[in-house]
Amino acid sequence: MADEVVRLDKVRREYLVGDQITTALGGVDLVIERGEFVAIVGPSGSGKSTMMNLIGCLDRPSAGSVQIAGDSTNELSDNKLTELRSKAIGFVFQQFQLLPNTTAIENVMAPLLYQGKSTKEARKLATQILTQLGLGDRLNFDRNRLSGGQQQRVAIARALVTSPDIVLADEPTGALDSKTGAAVIELLKDLHREGRTVVLITHDLEIAASAPRRVFLRDGLIERDERGVR
Amino acid sequence: MRILGTAALALNRIWATKVRSLLTMLGVVIGVAAIVALTSIVDGASQGINKSLATLGTNQLNITAMAQDSLTEQDAAALAALDNVSVMFVQAQNQGTIATQDSRVNARLVGVSPQYFEAVKPEIALGSYLSSSSFAATSKDVVFGADAANDLGITKELLGSSVKLNGQDFRLVGVLDDQAGFGTSGRVYVTIDSARKLFSQYPYVSSIVIQANTPEQVDALQIQADVLLRERYGLGVETTARYTITNQASLIAAVGSITATLGLLLTGIAAISLLVGGIGIMNIMLVSVRERTREIGVRRAIGAKQSNILTQFLIEAIVLSLAGGVVGLILGEIAAFFLAVLGDWVFSIRLDTVLLALGFSLLVGVVFGVWPARQAAKLEPIDALRFE
Numbered sequence: 001m002a003d004e005v006v007r008l009d010k011v012r013r014e015y016l017v018g019d020q021i022t023t024a025l026g027g028v029d030l031v032i033e034r035g036e037f038v039a040i041v042g043p044s045g046s047g048k049s050t051m052m053n054l055i056g057c058l059d060r061p062s063a064g065s066v067q068i069a070g071d072s073t074n075e076l077s078d079n080k081l082t083e084l085r086s087k088a089i090g091f092v093f094q095q096f097q098l099l100p101n102t103t104a105i106e107n108v109m110a111p112l113l114y115q116g117k118s119t120k121e122a123r124k125l126a127t128q129i130l131t132q133l134g135l136g137d138r139l140n141f142d143r144n145r146l147s148g149g150q151q152q153r154v155a156i157a158r159a160l161v162t163s164p165d166i167v168l169a170d171e172p173t174g175a176l177d178s179k180t181g182a183a184v185i186e187l188l189k190d191l192h193r194e195g196r197t198v199v200l201i202t203h204d205l206e207i208a209a210s211a212p213r214r215v216f217l218r219d220g221l222i223e224r225d226e227r228g229v230r
Numbered sequence: 231m232r233i234l235g236t237a238a239l240a241l242n243r244i245w246a247t248k249v250r251s252l253l254t255m256l257g258v259v260i261g262v263a264a265i266v267a268l269t270s271i272v273d274g275a276s277q278g279i280n281k282s283l284a285t286l287g288t289n290q291l292n293i294t295a296m297a298q299d300s301l302t303e304q305d306a307a308a309l310a311a312l313d314n315v316s317v318m319f320v321q322a323q324n325q326g327t328i329a330t331q332d333s334r335v336n337a338r339l340v341g342v343s344p345q346y347f348e349a350v351k352p353e354i355a356l357g358s359y360l361s362s363s364s365f366a367a368t369s370k371d372v373v374f375g376a377d378a379a380n381d382l383g384i385t386k387e388l389l390g391s392s393v394k395l396n397g398q399d400f401r402l403v404g405v406l407d408d409q410a411g412f413g414t415s416g417r418v419y420v421t422i423d424s425a426r427k428l429f430s431q432y433p434y435v436s437s438i439v440i441q442a443n444t445p446e447q448v449d450a451l452q453i454q455a456d457v458l459l460r461e462r463y464g465l466g467v468e469t470t471a472r473y474t475i476t477n478q479a480s481l482i483a484a485v486g487s488i489t490a491t492l493g494l495l496l497t498g499i500a501a502i503s504l505l506v507g508g509i510g511i512m513n514i515m516l517v518s519v520r521e522r523t524r525e526i527g528v529r530r531a532i533g534a535k536q537s538n539i540l541t542q543f544l545i546e547a548i549v550l551s552l553a554g555g556v557v558g559l560i561l562g563e564i565a566a567f568f569l570a571v572l573g574d575w576v577f578s579i580r581l582d583t584v585l586l587a588l589g590f591s592l593l594v595g596v597v598f599g600v601w602p603a604r605q606a607a608k609l610e611p612i613d614a615l616r617f618e
């Protein structure tokens with residue numbers, strides 16, 4: 001068996017709104033192996049974010065099973081799920097989601113501190129990674145004094161600092177102009193080249209086209225799963 | 231995350247919203263300041279009252295006639311003959327007028343037996359007590375209480391001059407200090423013999439004061455005195471007496487319990503304002519949880535456990551409340567200091583007040599912080615992240 005970091009088996013996710021059941025995911029099988037770069041593509045409402053939340057251990061399936069780095073999320077308590085998330089997942093959000101009243105370095109230190117690392121060690125690792133991403137001179141800036149592209153780089157640094165098994169990026173370029181967006185995508189590709197597993201959610205077909213693997217979602221189902229550069 | 235890191239987050243947030251944090255603390259500040267100031271008022275007041283009561287002597291029994299003809303000098307003599315009685319004096323008193331050449335006022339005229347000054351030792355402001363020569367049958371000397379002297383406009387120069395009591399000439403020999411003791415201030419003291427001439431009510435007296443040798447003997451002496459007087463007048467145990475016997479020690483205890491009740495009442499009122507302060511904190515914390523739902527979601531996504539979120543918000547509430555408590559304590563002690571200067575009592579910072587103030591504000595923070603903090607911790611990460 002290859003080194004599977006994500007395994008979805010017949011995963012369904014339904015939402016009950018009032019007395020109406022919405023099916024966000026209607027039975028999805030997906031395996032992602034270590035070191036892959038996967039683009040998840042699909043129109044709005046097709047279930048991309050729902051899938052990312054399941055892979056990111058923020059949510060549990062209504063039916064089927066989700067395994068992350070060998071652990072099935074169904075049976076885990078909230079605490080264990082948080083531990084798994086903290087160890088295995090790094091998130092990059094569309095709206096950056098940097099913490100308020102918090103400097104760049106503090107944002108990047110936060111995941112390490114939640115893991116129980118000392119402030120000293122967290123500061124060292126955070127400085128290292130921010131410097132690598134070209135933000136060595138912005139360590140003590142808070143989000144109001146960073147450009148969108150810089151904020152997203154801080155967010156990527158925050159996602160990477162714990163060396164997670166998977167980096168999950170949901171529309172990371174959605175709030176950026178195309179040039180800055182392209183730089184962010186380049187950054188994610190660099191991570192892939194370093195051997196990290198990256199899952200990129202996008203509805204930009206051009207960006208998707210440049211990914212080695214593309215999973216197309218429609219109405220909560222996988223429509224196509226393509227590999228190889230076209 | 232380690233607790234210090236979580237505390238740093240809480241402090242960071244409080245600092246980032248300074249004005250709001252200050253306003254949130256205000257309720258607790260006022261509550262604690264009120265408790266501290268009120269406690270010191272009650273303390274100061276009971277200090278004052280106890281000081282004047284102490285001048286009465288704690289081993290004294292005060293036997294007061296219920297009517298003008300209830301007790302006589304013969305009763306006093308019989309009481310003086312009891313075992314363990316060290317001092318005995320009688321008082322005969324009545325309303326009367328006192329006058330100098332310029333003015334004239336009403337006052338309570340009190341005739342006392344020679345032992346009175348020796349037993350009570352009221353502080354004297356001018357002149358002297360009624361001396362043994364004052365008690366010679368022919369002399370007519372008078373000592374004024376502080377208020378009585380004030381009302382008449384008595385000055386040092388008038389010492390030794392003549393004043394009129396109920397129209398009769400007396401020689402003013404002294405004026406008592408206004409701190410001389412409980413109830414002395416409005417009175418005018420003459421010898422018991424002079425009093426008889428003034429109100430012509432021999433052999434009746436209005437009160438008899440006896441003093442036990444030691445404070446421990448007071449209760450027993452009270453019973454002996456009661457039995458003796460009941461025998462003299464043939465009163466049964468059930469009959470209402472012609473007199474009441476007041477034990478000074480029990481009077482002090484009674485005043486003590488009154489001030490304690492008063493203190494409790496005031497503290498209760500202050501506690502209510504503290505409660506309101508606590509509700510203020512809870513309210514702001516709930517608002518804060520709502521406003522920061524997204525932040526909570528992000529923190530959960532990057533690895534914060536429910537317990538991390540809970541502690542962060544709880545520490546925030548506790549810091550707000552405790553800081554309010556410290557500020558309130560300082561303001562309260564400042565107020566207490568000025569009240570002590572005004573009320574002329576001793577100012578002191580009591581350790582129990584400090585601990586009470588800080589303990590209460592800590593408690594308020596915990597009690598009113600727990601619920602909002604739990605609300606924050608219980609948020610589902612995805613719902614929190616999606617929250618607009």
Ligand SMILES: Nc1ncnc2c1ncn2[C@@H]1O[C@H](COP(=O)(O)OP(=O)(O)OP(=O)(O)O)[C@@H](O)[C@H]1O
Pocket residue numbers: 015016017022023024042043044045046047048049050051203
């Ligand atoms: N919390 C929720 N409650 C109810 N319905 C939900 C919830 N989250 C998602 N849905 C529904 O599930 C479906 C899939 O939503 P999802 O957010 O996964 O779409 P998406 O592919 O990410 O879309 P977009 O590209 O617009 O972000 C939608 O029909 C949506 O209305």
Ligand SMILES: [Mg+2]
Pocket residue numbers: 048049050
């Ligand atoms: Mg989405």
